[in-house]
Amino acid sequence: MDEPLNTTTPSFDALYRECARDLYAYVRTLLGDDASAEDVTALAFERAYRRRCTFDSERGSRRGWLFGIARNAALDELRRRRRAAPLIGDLADELAPDPDEQADLAVRRTTVRAALAALPARERELVALKFHGGLSNAELAVVLGTSETNAATRVHRAVTKLRKACHAPA
């Protein structure tokens, strides 16, 4: 279990360094645009820093706690915009293959990006939490407010859809 965050600031600094990039990737995936993702990521760290004394290690990991705060901030942002965010903000740019990638790899990643974009918002979020955030199923359950079994089932369903979409003929 993680050490409490209410003792020293360095422990929060360590959490920040460990999670900042993953958290941004998750938020950016959820919101679909850079500007909002940057605002929400900064806001999530602000809130987490302010509430660091309220972290309870018995209720989950620090990482899960931080992602939960970021999720709430991101969902509030989505509510403000009152529209479902696409997983990939600028599909034209992001679906385009990286010139440095080898041809096979480029094709495969384009397919993966397209498959991700085709997923419903809830499943895209799950994939982002699982693959970008690196959360365990138990941590996912805490963030989503559900049981671990339910979280695992939903992850499996999203991954299965993703695999099928990747193998589907173009």
Added chain:
Amino acid sequence: MRQRDPLTVEEARELDALDRALLGDPVDADLRELEDLVCDIRATAPEMSPGFAARLEHQAQEGFPDSQEQPAQRRQRRRLLVLLPAAGTLAAVLVALVVVLGNAGDDEMTTFADKSAVPRESETSGAASGAAAKPEAAPLPQDSARMQAAPPPSASASGSASTADPATAPAPSVVPRAATPGGSVAPADRARKVQRSADLALSVPMDKLDSTTDGVIRTVDRFGGIVASSAIGSDDDTGEASFDLRIPTGRLDDALAALSKLGHVAERRQSLVDITGSFTSAEDRLSDARAERRGLLKALGKATTQQQIGSLRAQLRIVRGQIARLNGDLESLRRRADLSRVSVTVRGDGSKADQDTGGAGRWSPGDAARDAVRVLEVIAGVALIALAVAVPLALLAGLVALGVRSGRRRRREGALDPA
């Protein structure tokens, strides 16, 4: 969230392989595809721009100062979170104090320690209301008879006046009306006559019996009353003094208050009897008798024979006797209305203040202990009542908070649904 069936073995194996792939551990050959998937998805992960990464790093070094949210709103929210429970607690304590003080308000501090022995105001009123059943409060038999026999002349015209505003009555309590045949009642309030009486039992330490009885006499003098009779008796351990007092009715309340301060009030009762009917009836009969006397005197002046004169004189004697008796009755009724009967009993008990304290009237450690227990009892009572108010309030607030939280969560989750 929708619950699903538990994972199958194959699903669990695939999830396990996914977790291993995410951790960089090797997976079974038939699930290598998951390794590629992890690799590809991670490769598509959005990256921070260098500018934002630098800004965030700067914020981290600054300790994430407030920049995104309105600090004023947050302060207001935090203040509300502190103030609401505080206001609830304060309200609960205030309610408890009102209840406790409301209960104790009618009693003086001296009676507070032994409230069970002192009848409450309602009980006093009850005694007064039911005075007809009590010997000391019941109208005199002759009054009843007169009231029954002679309804006041204005009774039929003042039927509604009989229920006049009690605020104009001489006593605060409900005054029993003297009912007359045919439902007629006493005349208007301005002619109202009420007989009041009170019984007071005081308990004092034996060594204070004499000073207390002196105090009773002084109090009676101060309020312009008289001591109709008194008796004092004592032995080694106990003593008792009883007084039959007459106090001017207008000063009865003040006198009772002063008498009650002379010792511990063990019992106090008051009663009221409306004697208006008796008074009016006696007045009417007196008026009739006087009119009859005038008629007889006129007839006497016109009488011509000795027989007529003798007969008229005999009738005049009878009428004069009636007038004298009725005058006496009226005077007696006036005295009963103007002077209230107060029966005071002072009992000296065995507990001697001197033995406990070493001096009369001193405050002993025993008194202090009793007072401390009493204070603790009151505090416990206040706390209990406050709890009775606060617990439902807290439950309600908890339910509201749960509802708000659940609603907010649902609205947030709704943001992921298609528009």
